[in-house]
Amino acid sequence: MDFEKLAPARRTIRRFAQQPVPDAELKHLIDMARFASCGSNKQLLRYLIIRHPETVKTVFDCTRWAGLVAPRRTPQWGIDAPLAFIAVTIPADASPIVIADAGAAIQSIEFAAWERSLGCCWFASFDPQVVKAATALDDSRKVLYLVAVGFPAESPVTEEAVDGDVAYYLDDQDTLHVPKLPVDELCQWL
Ligand SMILES: Cc1cc2nc3c(=O)[nH]c(=O)nc-3n(C[C@H](O)[C@H](O)[C@H](O)COP(=O)(O)O)c2cc1C
Numbered sequence: 163m164d165f166e167k168l169a170p171a172r173r174t175i176r177r178f179a180q181q182p183v184p185d186a187e188l189k190h191l192i193d194m195a196r197f198a199s200c201g202s203n204k205q206l207l208r209y210l211i212i213r214h215p216e217t218v219k220t221v222f223d224c225t226r227w228a229g230l231v232a233p234r235r236t237p238q239w240g241i242d243a244p245l246a247f248i249a250v251t252i253p254a255d256a257s258p259i260v261i262a263d264a265g266a267a268i269q270s271i272e273f274a275a276w277e278r279s280l281g282c283c284w285f286a287s288f289d290p291q292v293v294k295a296a297t298a299l300d301d302s303r304k305v306l307y308l309v310a311v312g313f314p315a316e317s318p319v320t321e322e323a324v325d326g327d328v329a330y331y332l333d334d335q336d337t338l339h340v341p342k343l344p345v346d347e348l349c350q351w352l
Pocket residue numbers: 172173174226227228229283284285286287288330340
């Protein structure tokens with residue numbers, strides 16, 4: 163997909179078809195993420211690809227979904243929950259710049275996924291200790307973010323934010339609307 167179509171079209175997905183994501187597709191996402199910019203080109207990120215159902219369930223149970231519309235966009239296990247997560251890990255002693263590295267990499271994952279008809283939900287709200295224990299991650303690394311990945315079972319819509327209101331919301335048809343600020347409100351020309 164052309165980037166000019168991809169960037170505005172991609173939306174966070176929080177309802178998933180109960181169709182496993184092939185390993186080759188998950189590998190492709192990391193293959194795209196590895197080219198992202200990173201501080202000093204150190205490439206400190208590593209990825210745990212979680213798709214064993216028991217581990218996915220443990221991780222799923224420690225995630226928190228869409229606070230502004232909870233619980234309506236909290237998926238239910240076995241119905242519309244994701245069947246895979248990617249855990250982005252960093253060295254336990256890494257400098258804060260790896261947070262930016264992870265942002266760049268996850269953005270690539272999200273776009274690569276959308277291009278392959280997959281959807282993602284990026285998580286900062288989860289219990290890292292639960293994920294660490296479930297994945298037997300050693301003490302030299304920690305989990306910074308999670309990304310749920312799966313085939314979308316919802317079609318959120320992008321819209322222009324009015325009067326600075328950026329709160330996403332669900333309409334009467336249970337469609338998620340995601341307002342984005344207009345470009346002219348974001349720029350100061352000097
Ligand atoms: C750093 C970061 C952390 C996020 N954490 C969560 C989270 O814990 N739970 C969740 O449901 N969504 C989470 N999101 C998804 C945002 O809610 C979502 O990106 C935002 O509503 C805008 O929607 P969009 O991705 O469709 O543009 C996170 C996104 C980012 C970038």
